[in-house]
Amino acid sequence: MTDTSALFRPFTVKNLNLANRIVMAPMTRAFSPQGVPDQNVADYYARRAAADVGLIISEGTLIRRPSAGENENYPLFYGEKPLAGWKNVIDAVHAEGGKMAPQIWHQGAARAEGSGHFPEANSDSPSGIMHDGTKLNYTPTQEDIADMVAAYADAARDAKALGFDTVEIHGAHGYLIDNxxxxQTNKRDDKYGGDLVGRTTFATEVIKQVRAAVGNEMPIIFRWSQFKPFAYDAKLAHTPQELEKFLGALVDAGIDVIHASQRRFWEAEYPDIDGKDGLNLAGWSKKLTGLPTITVGSVSLDNDFISTFAGETAGDGAANMKNLLERLERDEFDMVAVGRALLKDPDWASKIKDNQANQLLAFDKDALKTLY
Incomplete structure (x- = not known):
């Protein structure tokens, strides 16, 4: 039987006290009709809270910019009805003893023009271009950008007022902040452009205004990635030296936790420096900043990996499971985000805790279409 006790150590950051190191990763599901999360959404998150998930990070929630998202069933995080729906969600999670953050989100140039809650709205971006050079309908002024920044802060303020425990800013995966x-997508020649540190200005303004909105004790989680879904080999920071400067700007602005998104948690970020078994993205993020980090990327997705929890295999899943737990035990990172496995199996964390790994449900694509 695999010793998973490292996953169940308590963890505290500022006023957020977590029972364990398991985080439910944010997963967009488009199950909020006209942007309003209903009782099914509340039940979905409450199930995981009741089943030993230490921290739940919601699916992406859209800030109050008309072009923030491309699907009218993506949940809004502004307006009377959507916020009432989210109040029901957080109350349901708290009733089960859970802790939760909304992930505040804007799709930026990744949003298809003519789509979403307000199809007539022009897509927001830094420079009016997509990653492939396609021109969008407008290039924002500094006044437009100021309103984008304020929209993130408004969402964070509402999150605190509703009773959420923390908030996550989505700065990854080719969405607005990552743009x-x-x-490739930021060609500006004003304060929002320039070198890599200069291109953090938008994000640092967002973070500072979010901090002002939530106060000093509520943790701010910032999610970022090197890769884009359309460019898996992309890198913002090609060396640890570049990474230290990039993350340093975000830390100075006021983040508390770094959620370092990568496709496979076991892959070394800079193998030329510390080898193929070296630090992953969350590991380097923690080493260079000293902040707590969340790792994520293909945790418990295949049958081989699932069997490993029960000590039934010596295949790739066994190697990856051992790798995950060893890294966590030596505090390379602090928390582990589980995505699709928890989407399929709401009792994933409880089964691991209770040594019932042989009962874990393997992820399948139909899980994306179903309310569990």
Missing amino acids: FFWD
């Missing part, structure tokens, strides 16, 4: 980070 500002990446030189």
Whole structure:
């Protein structure tokens, strides 16, 4: 039987006290009709809270910019009805003893024009271009950008007022904040452009205004990635030296936890420096900043990996499971985000805790279409 006790150590950051190191990763599901999370959404999250998930991070929730998302069933995080729906969600999670953050989100240039809650709205971006050079309908002014920044802060303020325990800013995966980070989509020649540190200006303004909105004791989680879904080999920071400067700007602005998104948690971020078994992205993020980090990427997705929890295999899943737990035990990172496995199996964490790994449900694509 695999010793998973490292996953069940308590963890505290600022006023957030977690029972364990398991985080439910944010997963967009488009199950909020016209942007309003209903009772099914509340039940979905409450199930995981009741089943030993230490921290739940919601699916992406759209800030109050008309072009924030491309699907009218993506949940909004502004307006009377959507916020009432989210109040029901957080109350349901708290009733089960859970802790939760909304992930505040804007799709930026990744949003298809003519789509979403307000199809007539022009897509927001830094420079009016997509990653492939396609021109969008407008290039924002500094006044437009100021309103984008304020919209993130408004969402964070509402999150605190509703009773959420923390908040996550989505700065990864080719969405709006990441559009500002990446030189392929940010061609601005004002304060929001320039070198990599200069291109963090939009994000640092967002973080500072979010901090002002939530106060000093509520933790701010910041999610970022090197890769984009359309460019898996992309890198913002090609060396640890670049990474230290990039993350340093975000830390100075006021983040508390770094959620370092990568496709496979076991892959070394800079293998030329510390080898193929070296630090992953969360590991380097923690080493260079000293902040707590969350790792994520293909945790418990295949049958071989699931069997490993029960000590039934010596295949790739066994190697990856051992790798995950060893890294966590030596505090390379602090928390482990589980995505699709928890989407399929709401009792994933409890089964691991209770040594019932042989009962874990393997992820399948139909889980994306179903309310569990």
